[in-house]
Amino acid sequence: MIFRNMSNSELATPFQNEHSKTQSNLKMKKYILLFCVAFSIANIVSGQEKKHAIGLRNSILSKTNFELSYQYYLNETSRLEFGLGTAVYALHTTGVYQKVSNLSAITPGLKIYGGVGIIAGFHGSKTGFGAVVQAGLEYNFRLPIQISLDYRPKVFFPDLYYSDDFCISIRYKF
Numbered sequence: 001m002i003f004r005n006m007s008n009s010e011l012a013t014p015f016q017n018e019h020s021k022t023q024s025n026l027k028m029k030k031y032i033l034l035f036c037v038a039f040s041i042a043n044i045v046s047g048q049e050k051k052h053a054i055g056l057r058n059s060i061l062s063k064t065n066f067e068l069s070y071q072y073y074l075n076e077t078s079r080l081e082f083g084l085g086t087a088v089y090a091l092h093t094t095g096v097y098q099k100v101s102n103l104s105a106i107t108p109g110l111k112i113y114g115g116v117g118i119i120a121g122f123h124g125s126k127t128g129f130g131a132v133v134q135a136g137l138e139y140n141f142r143l144p145i146q147i148s149l150d151y152r153p154k155v156f157f158p159d160l161y162y163s164d165d166f167c168i169s170i171r172y173k174f
Contacts, residue, residue: 049076053146055171057083065165067094077101081115081134087163092121096134109140119154130156144173 051073059065067085074080083094096117103110114135121128136150148171153164 049073050144050173053171053173055146055169057085057150057167057169059087060166060168062087062165065167067167069169069171071171079113081117087121087165090121090123092119094119094132096132098134107139109142111138111140112136113138113150119156121156126159128156128159128161130154130161138169140173146171146173 053069053071053073055069057067057069065085065087067083067087069081069083071079071081077100079098079100081094081096081098083092083096085092094117096115098113098115100111100113103112112135115133117132117134119130119132132152132154134150134152136148138146138148140146146169148169149166150169151164151166153162155162
């Protein structure tokens, strides 16, 4: 008779193996969930200003002005905002340098901003470019969410066309 040492997994029934795998999977899921919750809380509590924000900017007055918006913070008081969207021209892109002032003395998370920039777009065979001015008010939640209301007049060349609009934006900050 030949004897050999059998491991626990060889002695276990198939039901016991499945049960231990399930327990192991549940334990791993709990650790992952705990890590995600801890990371989210640390992110919220840290109070650090995020350097990036991405979201949507939509016209209040016109149903045709819609823009994908990205903001990059250069420092606490200035940032760049880039947009790609639709408006007077079928497709346009914008770049705006903005100065940001903190109004947290009035309400925590409240900011006011203003800036100047450029816009370029095309509609059919026509191509246009121009200048934009933007001013707005934004609120930053404790979560990494930002909403804003702004006014952006623009002048297009070569046709010397003027357009302006009030927009509301919602962005995720990261």
